Amino acid sequence: MTPALLVDGLSKRYGRVLAVDGVGFEVAEGEIFGLVGPNGSGKTTTAECVQGLRRPDSGRVRIFGVDPHDQPGRMARLVGTQLQDSTLPDRIRVGEALHLFASLAPEPVDETELLEQWGLADKRRASFASLSGGQKQRLFVALALVTRPRLVFLDEMTTGLDPGARREAWRLIGQARRKGATIVLVTHFMDEVERLCDRVAVLVDGRVIDIDTPAGLITRHGGGISVRFPVPKPAGLDALRRLPGVSGVSVGDGLVEVRGTGRSLTALGHFLSTHGAADAELQVRQPGLEDVYLELVAGARKARA
Numbered sequence: 001m002t003p004a005l006l007v008d009g010l011s012k013r014y015g016r017v018l019a020v021d022g023v024g025f026e027v028a029e030g031e032i033f034g035l036v037g038p039n040g041s042g043k044t045t046t047a048e049c050v051q052g053l054r055r056p057d058s059g060r061v062r063i064f065g066v067d068p069h070d071q072p073g074r075m076a077r078l079v080g081t082q083l084q085d086s087t088l089p090d091r092i093r094v095g096e097a098l099h100l101f102a103s104l105a106p107e108p109v110d111e112t113e114l115l116e117q118w119g120l121a122d123k124r125r126a127s128f129a130s131l132s133g134g135q136k137q138r139l140f141v142a143l144a145l146v147t148r149p150r151l152v153f154l155d156e157m158t159t160g161l162d163p164g165a166r167r168e169a170w171r172l173i174g175q176a177r178r179k180g181a182t183i184v185l186v187t188h189f190m191d192e193v194e195r196l197c198d199r200v201a202v203l204v205d206g207r208v209i210d211i212d213t214p215a216g217l218i219t220r221h222g223g224g225i226s227v228r229f230p231v232p233k234p235a236g237l238d239a240l241r242r243l244p245g246v247s248g249v250s251v252g253d254g255l256v257e258v259r260g261t262g263r264s265l266t267a268l269g270h271f272l273s274t275h276g277a278a279d280a281e282l283q284v285r286q287p288g289l290e291d292v293y294l295e296l297v298a299g300a301r302k303a304r305a
């Protein structure tokens with residue numbers, strides 16, 4: 001099947017800065033795909049090149065099989081965009097802006113419904129300049145969705161949104177996907193990636209260093225779970241090391257730390273109950289995507305240094 005988005009060997013240089021260095025990935029139709037990476041790692045440049053907003057120095061981009069530079073008119077109908085540094089004329093009213101964007105599409109989304117969904121119904125007649133930062137941000141996401149695009153780019157969609165508005169934005173993006181949209185999400189929020197993204201590409205210094213599901217990244221790079229508890233009596237550390245799923249056991253500060261896969265938990269529970277420590281206070285820690293991401297980035301930078 002033709003992917004919604006194919007990016008192959010994409011490179012872009014600004015003078016002496018190689019912002020994007022041979023980036024490649026594919027996004028299947030209906031996927032929510034994340035692009036993450038430290039500041040300046042090339043996410044926005046990649047997203048802009050992919051959408052035909054910047055011309056890459058080299059590489060191939062296909063959106064539903066089409067080169068965005070060859071058919072810009074068709075791209076405008078296929079793609080919805082919320083850019084990181086968007087702006088509108090100060091005096092344009094919220095309703096007017098939405099109507100203007102909707103008029104570009106053969107089958108736009110209902111404007112009133114969209115304003116309600118994005119918490120802007122009472123701002124229909126407000127000027128763009130009078131909106132708060134979070135309201136502007138929500139307007140730009142609504143503008144990206146009003147044309148009912150098949151592929152949506154959202155660059156730091158929830159930056160500046162309050163926690164309630166963030167959750168609501170996640171729900172609405174999930175809904176847009178269920179209605180058939182494919183979504184590319186540029187973000188710094190790992191909770192957002194874990195919650196929304198089917199797969200995620202990690203960019204460092206213009207290169208993709210890994211692509212996987214959030215769970216896949218955690219499994220491959222997270223080092224499993226760790227459980228800490230007071231040293232059992234008799235200690236039986238060797239027996240602990242032999243438990244299924246256990247990859248390491250260490251002792252410090254009067255606590256044993258057992259590291260391993262999720263499978264080790266059952267065996268550990270059994271071990272503790274048969275060693276008279278059934279009521280031991282367990283501290284269980286599972287690395288999240290943010291831990292893994294930070295490790296990955298640090299590792300990639302160290303390898304290049």
Ligand SMILES: Nc1ncnc2c1ncn2[C@@H]1O[C@H](COP(=O)(O)OP(=O)(O)OP(=O)(O)O)[C@@H](O)[C@H]1O
Binds near residue numbers: 017019038039040
């Ligand atoms: N118009 C430009 N002219 C010159 N250099 C640029 C331009 N845009 C970006 N860069 C440089 O290219 C590199 C990648 O920038 P880019 O904005 O793509 O990164 P990013 O990953 O989106 O960063 P952030 O997370 O901070 O938004 C940076 O070193 C940046 O300084």
